[in-house]
Amino acid sequence: MKRISTIVIGAGQAGLAMSHCLSARGITHVVIERGEVANSWRKERWDSLRLLTPNWQSRLPGFSWSGPDPNGFMSMPEVIRYFGDYAAASKAPVEASTNVLSVSAEGGGYRLSTDRGDWLCDNLVIATGACNIANVPAQASALPADIRQLTPFRYRGPGQLHEGGVLIVGASATGVQLADEIRAAGHDVTLAAGEHIRMPRHYRGRDIQWWMEMAGIHAAAVEDVDDVERARRVPSLQLVGSSERRFLDLNALRERGVEVVGRLAGIRDGRALFSGALANHSTLSDLKMNRLLAALDDWAERSGQPDLLPAERFDPTGISPAPRLSCDLSRGEIRTVIWATGFRPDYSWLHLPVFDAKGRLNHRGGHVAPGLYVLGLPFMRRRNSALIDGVGSDAQALADHIDRTRGRRAA
Amino acid sequence: MNIAVKTDNGVNTEALMGARGAFEQMPQAAAFTFRSACDWIQGTQNRNAINGYFGLGQEHARKQTFTIDSDHPEVFAAADKAPTPPEIVLAALASCLTGGLASVAQHRGIQLHSARAIVEGDIDVRGILGMDPDIRNGFSAIRVTFEIDADASREDIEALVAQSQKRSAVFDILTNPTSVAVAVA
Known part of the structure; x- marks a missing residue:
């Protein structure tokens, strides 16, 4: 069993943005990722897809597009490279190829069981996105x-x-x-x-x-x-x-x-x-x-x-x-x-009473429960919360909250 | 000079919004069952009696029983004592959309002065006579035209009409399939 202050689940735009914001505040954390960085962009997108937002509008905390065509739209290989570059630039502590099996409450914090061992943490950030299941x-x-x-x-x-x-x-x-x-x-x-x-x-x-x-x-x-x-x-x-x-x-x-x-x-x-x-x-x-x-x-x-x-x-x-x-x-x-009837998130591993009658995650601006946060959902705090360009400001706000409450919650 | 006048289409939208809040807490209260009892009179004439319904978790009885008669016109060799059932369906659609229009207008603060829905339904009666299996029994097309006088722009009026369709029970019943079970008691 490993202990750590904060765990982020998912190394897509939301998880990487959060990791950057946590590092900037000196908060020890890991990013647990079932595959590699940008996994769903690698595995769950059709070949011709390009981002629906222009390159210049792909700003993330401490990172932005610097290529030749700011008005273009990234292809999937370009998106994968972009997030890979971001993870490297942020030195994101990604634990790749790690599947989360279960999250439960323990000792005032959270226990995360994975297929590569268990973790205990004070803060948990769910950054697995809104589109896990078609x-x-x-x-x-x-x-x-x-x-x-x-x-x-x-x-x-x-x-x-x-x-x-x-x-x-x-x-x-x-x-x-x-x-x-x-x-x-x-x-x-x-x-x-x-x-x-x-x-x-x-x-x-x-x-x-x-x-x-x-x-x-x-x-x-x-x-x-x-x-x-x-x-x-x-x-x-x-x-x-x-x-x-x-x-x-x-x-x-x-x-x-x-x-x-x-x-x-x-x-x-x-x-x-x-x-x-x-x-x-x-x-x-x-x-x-x-x-x-x-x-x-x-x-x-x-x-x-x-x-x-x-x-x-x-x-x-x-x-x-x-x-x-x-x-x-x-x-x-x-x-x-x-x-083509939409997507929904998968929280089958989240064993906590944090859902409404329709199985949707209850949250207020990304706050789910003490020490438990979510990031990257549609209109989570702002209309662009689920966009690459919008997740950064949500990550900053939640990282600030983690920073403020640090030490006040016993692990 | 603008004088603020309270919109009054005679719809209590505050109560409806309150009901939304209550149903969020108690979704089972939102389950209603409506009924009609139809007695054959003579020929194609019959009479529906409409009174009790279930809702808010209990049975409700109205102060009066409403009746709707139906018959067929003389060209079908009938007595023509009342509208045909398909005409009652058209009337139900028009009523549903018009009632919805008033409610949506009230909610959006738009005063209605007059509103009329003209409804037409096309039907090829060879269908109900069983003459051609490729012809359906029901309407092949329904058209509704609204004539509306209201304190709003044309675009806002079009938006009212669109929203009244979006939230209409009868519009939904007519545009989407419904499972119908008919049994002999």
């Missing part, structure tokens, strides 16, 4: 056995797909990107779209992430929104990290031949049933986008931003006059279903 709805079990099912974790690229049609369920960032590249590879693609957030990649000559940062939307705090639970559930923006600055909305996908249908509402008698609410979901999305663009225009005018192109409004989302409401799954038209 959500697959229960209706997946009603799909015919000859249809192949994939989650985004197992999807690498169109080359691994059988010939034939692909049904992609979910039209957030993952769903629209996969629909686009699988359609481009020549497959018939049906995209089932429920509530979604339509967003131009580029607006008035600037990247949308520049706008969100400059207008203060990224930094909005939990106290600034009416209903933080709702804000935390907002689906990912329909964006792709692309130097061509492509606006990857449902209109663009339809133009490329993707059939857009309503949310997958059920599978009955071998038929996939799609919701008739596509028109309303599209209208809600258009209204939300236009509200945001109007707010950005207001901000630009108030703050006198120079060198912007004129304000612009985009055509409403077009939907087919009679979107298909069902699809016979026994006819061989659909050979693959991809569940």
